Amino acid sequence: METKTITALLIEDDPDDAVLIQRYLTNSPRVTYNVTHVDRLADGLKILNCFRFDIILLDLGLPDGPKGIKTFEKTYAEASSIPIIVLTGHDDDQIAIESVQKGAQDYIVKGQVTGSMLGRSIRYAIERKKLLIQLEHSAREIKKLRGILPICASCKKIRDDKGYWTQVEVYISGHSETEFTHGICPDCAEKMYPLYFKKNKEP
DSSP, X not given: OOOEEEEEEEEOOOHHHHHHHHHHHHTOTTEEEEEEEESSHHHHHHHHTTOOOSEEEEESXXXXXXXXXXXXXXXXXXXXXXXXXXXXXXXXXXXXXXXXXXXXXXXXXXXXXXXXXXXXXXXXXXXXXXXXXXHHHHHHHHHTTSSOXXXXXXXXXXXXXXXXXXXXXXXXXXXXXXXXXXXXXXXXXXXXXXXXXXXXXXX
């Protein structure tokens, strides 16, 4: 079985907690973790501008941070595309709920975490974030179909954003996952085959 590699940024100022978390990740089966550890929020934000990470493990009690949920908000503002797991030494349900509501993928109380729990949380956080990004992309694509579309009154072609005229089905297919099948509605069928319909209407 192929071993998966995950790059993690650990922002944690407590050296004992940092060592324990890295030990958990080092001993994780089937996954290799490349962990970068910093003990200051400023250093973490600086590294985020230079390197790409799969996951961020963020302590909310950093000495140079604004403390609590504000630390998460500041990090999220700089790395909204990366899943963030919040770490805290306090079992505070309000912070847990608030951090998740504001975009955190999970919340872990450091004194209660185990190796298997941490690994599972990281895997789920990465997958959830991927799904959210896909949903956001789909929502943007759907939004493109809203608003006013220039359409020819005669042939019904649509003018796209670049000024080209394309068939309706071509335009919609290019802006969504819609597929088309073709048929003939009753009104058009009668116009195309008037003799057939006239014969069938005769008593």
